[in-house]
Amino acid sequence: MKSEQAKRPFLYVSFFYLLIFAVWQMLFSAGLIPDYLFPSPVQVGKRLWELGSDDYLLPSVKATLVRMAMGFSIAAAIGLGIGLLMGTSPIMNSCLKSLFLGLQTLPTAAWVPISLLLFGLSEQGIYFVIIMSSTPAVAIATSAGILHIPPLYLRAARTLGTRWYAMPVRVILPAALPAIMTGLKLGWTFGWHGAVSAELIKSTVGLGFLLNMGREMNDASQVIGIMLVTILFGLLLDRFLFGVIERRIRIRWGLEKKE
Amino acid sequence: MNASVSKSTGRSAAPRAVKLRLANVSKTFQNGTQTVEALAPLELEVKEGEYVVFFGPSGCGKSTLLNLIAGFEAPSAGEITLEGRPITRPGRDRLMMFQEHALFPWLSVIKNVMYGLKNEPQFRFRPRKQREAARSWLKMVHLEEFESALIHELSGGMKQRVALARALAPDPKVLLIDEPFPALDALVRGKLYGDLQDILTRTGKTIISVTHDSREAACLGDRVVVFTPRPGRIKKEIHVDLARPRDINDPKVAEYAGRIMAELEGQPDEKRAG
Incomplete structure (x- = not known):
């Protein structure tokens, strides 16, 4: 990991981002667009700092993450259960597959109006949007993973005395785990989209709330700043939580090589 | 009943009990409207501690027979009994080693x-x-x-x-081996044949394996059952009277392999060794 080659991409990437900020600052300095519509990186940074010191930023990041942690856990459990059913019963699979594929194509923001109708401006509505957004991806990935298990594993397990009721825990879920992990990662991303969409309208705290507050105050610095924070946390969790777990699993299963 | 390694049943111990009995067993497959006979009715007994090799070209039903003994499929007619009890489904008393390691x-x-x-x-x-x-x-x-x-x-x-x-x-009471070695190079296979015979002598396990390699059959089997294809039929049973451990490159093993091959090709008297 500490070799020259491993360090280099990090250098390139840092340089790439510096370049983006430099171009951004140059465009701003050229003065083509009025600064209340197109703030500079410095203004955005300053606004984020203010939000931080006024105790707006951290509670909102925390609120969105807590909602995600709870909503996504529920979604993952439901998605795994439904995926297991679909993966083991051909009837369930043919019935539910098109339904869940359809639900997955629905933009996550499209869940917000119905959640407003059902739950009003309550916290449950946000959970509803997160769960509806991420469950289909988990269910589809789980069932696909199970359907692609080599039949030889099931045969071997059967001769070694594994009963049908022990199959899911001892063979089916472990054998499908790499695919399930990919589905969880995707489900998390969809849930994250849903959470921020729902918070735009129905919350008094959260990243979505801060975005909408920025719009109401005509504060482009705040809007862009919160967008950057949202990207940052999305990326961190994707790469360093889900990405790392997924890679570990794929290496253990022999699907990917260690560096 | 225990899995201890030191367990040893003398391989030459006089009259051994019948472990596995196949009585009038046959298998047909339904292929659309066509009925394909995979295995013609056959009789076979496997004794306690015996190593039996099913040998034949592909399509002779030897793997099908192994699947029937494992309980993955049911015979179309006849009965397979292990220690007198009929086989109805897969079980730990008949463990299978697959072509791929699984x-x-x-x-x-x-x-x-x-x-x-x-x-x-x-x-x-x-x-x-x-x-x-x-x-x-x-x-x-x-x-x-x-x-x-x-x-x-x-x-x-x-x-x-x-x-x-x-x-x-x-x-397991019977170990079933479905051609697990062809994917390996000759050197590794030679080593595995050695290991397998070593385990055989030490545990006195009853083993049935399937192969289309006459050398492997001669090296491993106490008895080689030669199958002919379409429908699968037992042509001949050959007892290999060689001391263990046998080396795959031993000329005596090669001699037996020649006899086994000759049986299959329908020239039983050519190359027969004394």
Whole structure:
């Protein structure tokens, strides 16, 4: 990991981002667009700092993450259960597959109006949007993973005395785990989209709330700043939580090589 | 009843009991409107501690027969009994080693060997005992140093040896081997034949394996059952009276291989050795 080659991409990437900020600052300095519509990186940074010191930023990041942690856990459990059913019963699979594929194509923001109708401006509505957004991806990935298990594993397990009721825990879920992990990662991303969409309208705290507050105050610095924070946390969790777990699993299963 | 490695049943011990009996067993497959006869009615007995090889070209129904004994499929007619009890479904008393290793990649080497033990009454919920037994089986296939390795870290030959240890650990009454060696190079195979015979002499296990390699048949089998294809039929049974361990490159083994091959090709008297 500490070799020259491993360090280099990090250098390139840092340089790439510096370049983006430099171009951004140059465009701003050229003065083509009025600064209340197109703030500079410095203004955005300053606004984020203010939000931080006024105790707006951290509670909102925390609120969105807590909602995600709870909503996504529920979604993952439901998605795994439904995926297991679909993966083991051909009837369930043919019935539910098109339904869940359809639900997955629905933009996550499209869940917000119905959640407003059902739950009003309550916290449950946000959970509803997160769960509806991420469950289909988990269910589809789980069932696909199970359907692609080599039949030889099931045969071997059967001769070694594994009963049908022990199959899911001892063979089916472990054998499908790499695919399930990919589905969880995707489900998390969809849930994250849903959470921020729902918070735009129905919350008094959260990243979505801060975005909408920025719009109401005509504060482009705040809007862009919160967008950057949202990207940052999305990326961190994707790469360093889900990405790392997924890679570990794929290496253990022999699907990917260690560096 | 125990999985201890030191267990030894003399292979030459006089009249051995019949372990497995196939009475008038046949198998037909329905292919659309066509009925295909895979196995013509056949009679066969396998004795306690005997190593029987089913030998024949592909399509002779030898693998089908192995699947029937394993209980993956039911015979169309006739009955298969193990120690007098009819076989109806797969079970730990007849463990199968597959063509591909079928080891579980999410488990380490030793956990793979322990897998079947978890369902054994005397091992259930006793992980220490399971581990000890698994370790002794790994030692028997010379892989004791690799117990915590992952499956994909092993070579092809090592994987098959782990598969062998996993199949032997729950102490099956009959071990079924479905051509698990053709994917390996000659050197590794030679070593595996040695290991397998070593285990055979030490445990007195009843083994049935399937092959289309006449040398392998002559090297491993106490008795080689030669099958002819379409429909599968027993043509001849040849007893291989050679002391163990046999070397695959031994000229006597080659001589027997020649006889086995000749049987298959329908020239029973050519090349017959005295």
